Amino acid sequence: MKIKSYGKINLSLEVLSKRDDGFHNIDTIMQFVDVYDEVEIESTNSNTIEIVCDEEGFPKDETNLIYKGWDALKVFYDGNPGVRVKVLKNMPIAAGMGGGSSNCACVMEALNKIWKLSFSKEKLQEISKNIGSDVPYFFENKTLRAKGRGFDFYDMIEIEDIPILIINNGCKVSTPYVYSKVELSKEEKMDKLIDSLNRGEIKKEFFFNSMTKVSSEVCPEILDIIKDMYDLNAKVSLMSGSGSTVFGIFGSYSDCNNAYNLLKDKYRYVFNTKAIRREYEG
Structure with missing residues (x-):
């Protein structure tokens, strides 16, 4: 399965307060842009995940959000969870476009189909909240206002084709x-x-x-x-x-x-x- 893993920009971002859990309360507008990594996923018999990417500085171990997404979903699957994930990076790493979070979400969405888990978008978002604050947005598909840690979403006017x-x-x-x-x-x-x-x-x-x-x-x-x-x-x-x-x-x-x-x-x-x-x- 081949997937486009789209990036986002924050049209504006306000940091409001420090939370008791160590995170911050923010208020932001999240916007998808037509810039994407290319992700290819295939099942294997390895019983584990192999992450492949030629980009310098791209982690391929358990620190990668793709690994964390796979690890969070595999507990719901009774079969062999072995997969190979190949990432062709177009977005820069650690740059504010949510590339890692997007990669994680699109792999989780793909595994939801491959493993026939039939989880709703909301269920995947709930699972992903503990992986990264940006990850839940990448199960959405439009301009949204985000508050709290960044995954309390509010509808607003959609922005396209600018x-x-x-x-x-x-x-x-x-x-x-x-x-x-x-x-x-x-x-x-x-x-x-x-x-x-x-x-x-x-x-x-x-x-x-x-x-x-x-x-x-x-x-x-x-x-x-x-x-x-x-x-x-x-x-x-x-x-x-x-x-x-x-x-x-x-x-x-x-x-x-x-x-x-x-x-x-x-x-x-x-x-x-x-x-x-x-x-x-x-």
Whole structure:
């Protein structure tokens, strides 16, 4: 079975408070983009999981979220749970696009079919909450507002088919480090952005990411990329998640294409893409 494992961006992200369980309460807007890893899954007689990937720095052991998803599901399966998972990485690692979480969710969804477990989306999400805060979103298929740890979802206006440029120069940012240093928001701003989006507006003054200050101290290029985006007519440019990926929303595909052509050789990862409603294959 071959699957497209789509990435996401955080259209905005607000860190509100520290939780008693050690995590943080956030308020964010999660958006699928047409950038994906390619995942191939086949059953084996090995009774275990083999993870194959040529990307440097990609873990292939029990620290990989794919392994954790397989491990969480196999207890519900009476047969031989042996599988081989091959990942062709397109998304950068540890970059704020949820690549690892997406890989995990799509493998869990595939195993749900292969093993005929017949679990609902909600059941898979419940199982995945203990694997990673981003994982439950990747069982969804549209723009959603997320609160709490990041998996209390709320419907909002769906955003599709708007041109987006995504850039990452390979700098890795530790999410736990950023959370340990981030300044908590003193006012909740997300409602203003959602009201603006409901009016069909894309106005940069309503977009924000609480983590940018800390992450840009680790990777100063984040601010350089944001400036490049605005210099090339982006309507909004912002860091996604804890970074270091930066996205730019453009008013037209011609503007986005122009920015892509001028920046594609300047940075390591440059994706000329768009906002989508995600559909899994398989």
